[in-house]
Amino acid sequence: xxxxxxxKALESSITSCQPSDYWKNHMVRQIVKGxxxxxxxxxxxxxxxxxxxxxxxxxxxxxxxxxxxxxAKVAEMDASGALxxxxxxxxxxxxxxxxxxxxxxxxxxxxxxxxxxxxxxxREEAANRIVDATYGALIRQQxxxxxxxxxxxxxxxxxxxxxxQERYFAEHPEPIDDTPEGRERLLAYTDAxxxxxxxxxxxxxxxxxxxxxxxxEKTEIDEDxxxxxxxxxxxxxxxxxxxxxxxxxxxxxxxxxxxMWTLSGEVSAASMEKVTDRRKGIEPTLEGSFxxxxxxxxxxxxxxxxxxxxxxxxQDKEAFRKLHIDDAEPVVRIESNExxxxxxxxxxxxxxxxxxxLNVLFCDAVPAGLGENNEQMYLMKFHTHYxxxxxMKYGAVINLATGTVxxxxxxxxxxxxxxxxxxxDYCAEREWKEGWYFxxxxxxxxxxxxxxxxxGMLPDHEFWNxxxxxxxxxxxxxxxxxxxxxxxxxxxxxxxxxxxxxxxxSWDWTTRCLMEYLIEKYHIHSDSLAGKIAGGSEEVxxxxxxxxxKSAVCSAWNMPEGSLQDWQCTVQLVQSPTGTQHGSMxxxxxxxxxxxxxLGQDTFGxxxxxxxxxxxxxxxxxxxxxxxxxxxxxxAQRWGNNE
Amino acid sequence: MQKETLVPGSISEEELIRLVDTYSGVLLGLxxxxxxxxxxxxxxxxxxFLRAWKKGGFRQESEKAWLIKVAMNLCHxxxxxxWWKHIDHKASIxxxxxxxxxxxxxxxxxxxxxxxxxxxxxxILHFWNRMTLGDIAQTLGVSQSSVFRGLxxxxxxxxxxxxxx
Numbered sequence: 008x009x010x011x012x013x014x015k016a017l018e019s020s021i022t023s024c025q026p027s028d029y030w031k032n033h034m035v036r037q038i039v040k041g042x043x044x045x046x047x048x049x050x051x052x053x054x055x056x057x058x059x060x061x062x063x064x065x066x067x068x069x070x071x072x073x074x075x076x077x078x079a080k081v082a083e084m085d086a087s088g089a090l091x092x093x094x095x096x097x098x099x100x101x102x103x104x105x106x107x108x109x110x111x112x113x114x115x116x117x118x119x120x121x122x123x124x125x126x127x128x129x130r131e132e133a134a135n136r137i138v139d140a141t142y143g144a145l146i147r148q149q150x151x152x153x154x155x156x157x158x159x160x161x162x163x164x165x166x167x168x169x170x171x172q173e174r175y176f177a178e179h180p181e182p183i184d185d186t187p188e189g190r191e192r193l194l195a196y197t198d199a200x201x202x203x204x205x206x207x208x209x210x211x212x213x214x215x216x217x218x219x220x221x222x223x224e225k226t227e228i229d230e231d232x233x234x235x236x237x238x239x240x241x242x243x244x245x246x247x248x249x250x251x252x253x254x255x256x257x258x259x260x261x262x263x264x265x266x267m268w269t270l271s272g273e274v275s276a277a278s279m280e281k282v283t284d285r286r287k288g289i290e291p292t293l294e295g296s297f298x299x300x301x302x303x304x305x306x307x308x309x310x311x312x313x314x315x316x317x318x319x320x321x322q323d324k325e326a327f328r329k330l331h332i333d334d335a336e337p338v339v340r341i342e343s344n345e346x347x348x349x350x351x352x353x354x355x356x357x358x359x360x361x362x363x364x365l366n367v368l369f370c371d372a373v374p375a376g377l378g379e380n381n382e383q384m385y386l387m388k389f390h391t392h393y394x395x396x397x398x399m400k401y402g403a404v405i406n407l408a409t410g411t412v413x414x415x416x417x418x419x420x421x422x423x424x425x426x427x428x429x430x431x432d433y434c435a436e437r438e439w440k441e442g443w444y445f446x447x448x449x450x451x452x453x454x455x456x457x458x459x460x461x462x463g464m465l466p467d468h469e470f471w472n473x474x475x476x477x478x479x480x481x482x483x484x485x486x487x488x489x490x491x492x493x494x495x496x497x498x499x500x501x502x503x504x505x506x507x508x509x510x511x512x513s514w515d516w517t518t519r520c521l522m523e524y525l526i527e528k529y530h531i532h533s534d535s536l537a538g539k540i541a542g543g544s545e546e547v548x549x550x551x552x553x554x555x556x557k558s559a560v561c562s563a564w565n566m567p568e569g570s571l572q573d574w575q576c577t578v579q580l581v582q583s584p585t586g587t588q589h590g591s592m593x594x595x596x597x598x599x600x601x602x603x604x605x606l607g608q609d610t611f612g613x614x615x616x617x618x619x620x621x622x623x624x625x626x627x628x629x630x631x632x633x634x635x636x637x638x639x640x641x642x643a644q645r646w647g648n649n650e
Numbered sequence: 651m652q653k654e655t656l657v658p659g660s661i662s663e664e665e666l667i668r669l670v671d672t673y674s675g676v677l678l679g680l681x682x683x684x685x686x687x688x689x690x691x692x693x694x695x696x697x698x699f700l701r702a703w704k705k706g707g708f709r710q711e712s713e714k715a716w717l718i719k720v721a722m723n724l725c726h727x728x729x730x731x732x733w734w735k736h737i738d739h740k741a742s743i744x745x746x747x748x749x750x751x752x753x754x755x756x757x758x759x760x761x762x763x764x765x766x767x768x769x770x771x772x773x774i775l776h777f778w779n780r781m782t783l784g785d786i787a788q789t790l791g792v793s794q795s796s797v798f799r800g801l802x803x804x805x806x807x808x809x810x811x812x813x814x815x
Contacts, residue, residue: 008758008808010777016751016758017778021679024688025747026695031670034696038703039663626798 095127098134105137112137230259230268233311237270240309240317248278265324271308279305346405350389353415354401365391388520390418399524404516414516418524426462430503431525433458444485452481456488464488464506547625549578549595556597556619559627564611575600595621666703673714674699677721678746680778684725684771686763688746694724718779719789722771726790761808769804772797 102120106112119125119133228236237257242249257272298307310324311317351365391401399418406413433455441447447455453476459465465488470476504522505511514522547555557571577598599617601608606615621627661669674695681691698721702713751759762770771790775781783801787794 008761012754013758013762013773013808014777016755017683017762017774019751019755020683020759021676021774021778023749023751024675024678024682024691025749026674026678027747030692030746031667031674034674034699035663035667035670037696038666038700622798626802 095131095134098131098138102134102137113140227313228311228315230261232315233268233270234259236311236315236317237272237309241272241274241307247274251275251278262324265312267310267312267324269308269310271306273301273303273306275304277304345410346407347389349405349410349412350391350403350415353403353412354391357415358401358417402520402524404520414520416517416520418521426458427504427506427508428525430455430458430462434503449478449481452478452485456481456484459485459488459503459506462503462506464503547621547623549580551625552595552621553578553597555625556617556621556627557599559619560599560611560617566610570610571599573602573605575602595623597621661703666699669702669713669717670699673717677717680718680774681721681725683759683762683774684722684767688748692746694721697724715785715789718775722775722789723791726767726771765804765807768792769800769807772800773804773808776801 099120102112102117106117113136116133116137120130120137122130234257238252241247241252251274252272255272255274257270260269261267262269298305309317351362354360355362355365389403389405390399401415401417403415404413405411437444437447437451437455441451444452456465460471465484468484470480470484473480504525508514508518508522511519511522553576557574557576558568560566561568561570575598577600579596579598597617597619599619601611601615611617619627677695677698678688678691681694682688685691685694698717701720702717750756762773765773768790772786775786775789776783781789783797784794787797790797
């Protein structure tokens, strides 16, 4: 496929949607008037948890799980990403765990899965069938979301939540104990499950619903609302037949003292059979539970309070009331505009500024600590500066969830680490005058290491007694200081700052903001490389880089490996200037040149020169190829001039 | 790409209408291609404009980038949650008119839709929006090296000829 074809296809798909004026106007009206947005998709708010809790019990009892550490093992697999990868090795490990923990497994399938002499595809098939026998059908039946989709990365791995629930029933194989102690125990487990679910899904959940991370404040419901809760519970949680539930007549009783309803509804036995289909012949564990068997079928009773909270575990109104007494407050208490006012007040107060002095400053804000997992999403970092001058003046961090000011500081008057600043200044100046570190003169490099020594970045060493150290010695010291052994180019502002301000994870907000500003301001370029290598990536040698490139070229042009054996190959270590798409990266350039003996051949598309960029971890970044022949030296020269 | 910057104050209704007129189609197409679901794409586009409105706007030169960034991250959030498969989809064909791609494009798009989610996002942003890898990294909130790797893998899967890539 050609990139241009891909571009065209993407363009045609992306421009294929024409929203109607009606929809656009409707959307604008709702946004402007602050109306609740009408959604095309509706998240089912009933968490399947409880249904699974009830229904899995039968399976758990049937298979007689005997061990307590089953969940721990699976949780460990989950934490290590095994359930996400879910490859053959993970499946085998999982199946072995199941077997060790007492699951009934088809011995023939188990043998096949474990037999290393059997082809991998057959082993995987066997492992899939073993897992599916316990989890797959149940999950698919109860939880429509559990569909294998390659891009989802969940595959058909069992859900740790279900495993967690099974643990409960493994440890408590008796029917649910409807005594206060039994309820307490069940509560502890469901609480834990609740936290698990909350921690896993809530960030998304809040965003999806509210956009701004606010929790909807619950409004009071009336009796119809309470009946809707019961019906939703019966259909979404218990999975009972929606049509039957819709037409049933519930019993409803209001208790003014506790301000809650007791509701119950009944369905036919057939409705229950549908959801327990897989376990035909196994009677659901109902004794002492919240579902009772009646003449007609099954009846469930729940409590619903005036805010629409409902309870399954609690049939005790007092306990239920206590459970919701500390209902979550809306998470975000103030909007960013309100936060801005707080910032202004805090700065004026701390630095004795008049409003007019503050008004000449421009203020902007960015999320503070917003990571991929949306942690700390409620912290906003504000900066003030003159519009024509990007030098920061004041800063503050506000917690939107609590409405409190976490830190207020001045970028100018806070104590800066002087020796660190001098070092940063020096590096910035050298980079500006001489370019990348490895282009610096030996004198400049030597001055650098002496300044690094001043701030304690380099240890005592006989080097310091050497009158005229060699460049190689200096490079070795620099490489050691920046934690990139064997690679001396990584002059890294963040590392330098940490040498004077301590490790980043110990910084308070003021230090963090000041240091982030310094790192941004000095922008000494090898940060990403140092992070990459310090993060554990293996650095490949020039020879390996050349081999990788040759292999990639052969593969791209459908040529046998080794077809480039006679081509001339030159490898250079280079660092790109800032501002390009691979800004601040250090990489190899690999030049391949067709030998004279092959000139004029149409192999490799008739190209005579290839020029690849490959990162030090072996990732090939991009390539250029040239029609017409250049010698390796000429080719390197042409590209070298552009670095 | 400009770094996202927030500006105090709010955008006017006229400004919101302009934004919706200018970008709703593109965002809708982008989210639909990313998630493969028109109804969800509609919700994400609504949510994106709502956020723009609530945030109070952004600098003129980066509005498109800002909107794409928010929409892409919402797509990721939706995708990341398994709840999204637990959803009733109610796309209304009266609200959105969709032109079917020609057969050649359809074939390519089918391959794109088979890419793992992150790679799909990277390919769309890189090849459609011509974003640099650094900008994609910033947009998706991942490291630049992840983007490199994702793009490389996607290229391999799509068998994109290297001269174009």
